[in-house]
Amino acid sequence: MDGTVDGFRYGAVTPVAAYLMACLGGALGLRCIVRSLLDTRSRSAGWLALGAASIGCGIWTMHFIAMIGFHVEETRVRYDAATTVLSLVVAVAVVGVGVFLVGHRGTSGTTLAIAGTVTGLGVAGMHYLGMAALRLDGDVRYDPVGVALSVLIAIGAATAALWSAVTIRGFLTSLGASLVMGVAVSGMHYTGMAAVSVHVHDTTGGTWAGDSPLSLLLPMLAGPVVFLLLAGVVVMFDPLLVLGERSSAARPGRGADSVASYRPSGREPVAPTRER
Template identity: 50%
Template sequence: MHHFEMGFWLLFLAYLTSVVGSTVGLACTLQSRYAVSPRARLGWLLLAAVSIGGVAIWVMHFIAMLGFTTPGNPVRYDVSRTVLSAILSVGAVFVGLVVFGVRTKFALWRLLVGGLITGLAVNLMHYTGMWAVQIKGTISYDMGLVLLSIVIAVVAATAAFWFTVVVDRVSMRLLAGVVMGVAVTGMHYTGMAAVRVHVDPNAPDPPGLEVFTFLFPVFVLAAIALVVPICAALMAESPAEKEARLSAAPLTV
């Protein structure tokens, strides 16, 4: 079993993808806290969930999986389980973001519960995605490393949320994306370190698709998933601009 069959550059590409998706998603999360209506707030959180769950977690996972091989034996992916992992990732992240970002006022319990749910969403996507992996044999896990991967994801996701809202500076928002990228990538490779492969050379070739077969459509979907929230975030007023506009508005009697 190899995790970096194509080289260590995949680690950096996967991490960069996660940071970009996380940064865009956390920017949308911040915008949701200043939305003027509940509908607009949920719209921003949905864009954030697509960016974080769809790009930072799901796409990052399959970029990293390009390096996963069982030398001399094929690795295939069950399409329905792969799609399910994407749906669960976006949906679970959305739940975590709603808990954390649905109110403007900061609350510690929302930070902790939202970070917990979002961190668990990272794990949910990873292990559902690994459920889609088909090899000539079986896959098992070291439960100690699995638990460590859960802790890494939850702690770093909570820290990323904290950086997003507690300090209102662009540098801190970028740092939040970097921290969230650490959560996703660190969780992934810790989870992969937990993998134990038991190859059966006499087993038939597994069904499913090779990862390269669906990689191009995944990148296209990732680009679309990022363009929409990036454009929305660029066109939206920043919190400082909104505060300045409201303070400059004439008083009405």
């Protein structure tokens, strides 16, 4: 029999909380990537890694907060812990590939297309790997059109995020970009969920392997959420990271000319020309 699927068991609480976490991860990640472009090459890798981890944790946290609201009326929903953790690793790793590509090679058409496609496919892979962690007394089925659309949204969202990461420097514009990114990531998730149907085997209420959403997801979400909060502390206590080019003008040897001379395309910086 077909199960009654409900993705909003707790009303607007889970989608709103999920959206906010996606925005937080995106905002921190974008600011960390900007910071890497304003720093020396010897330290830029650390900022890029922090940015990738922030975006990856934000996307993964968004997914599983939203999944707390996923409910099938005829059967209990549980999760496999190992697969759930693996989906977090995939999220951070694939975002890292895209971030390092554009961080070191810039936003040329080819680089951006490759980085956006790889990252988008990875984000979609994280989503469906997280769905593979579902354990219920039935079969989960997908509408191919909905799946394809969710993958295209993921690729578009990833490409836009990577482009904005190395081209948008202002704090407010980055904040706006993170809000748009949150909409895109949430849209990808709920588009994929709209493609889900469940064929229930029976309604006897038998037990099966896996942990319940509240007993597994809430403790696991604590780690990425704490990480994002700590990354937020780093942002707040680093004026250059928060303000970007503006504050760099006040730093000795890191003036606005040095930032303006940066070319995010892998070429060497152009020496600034000063008037006599």
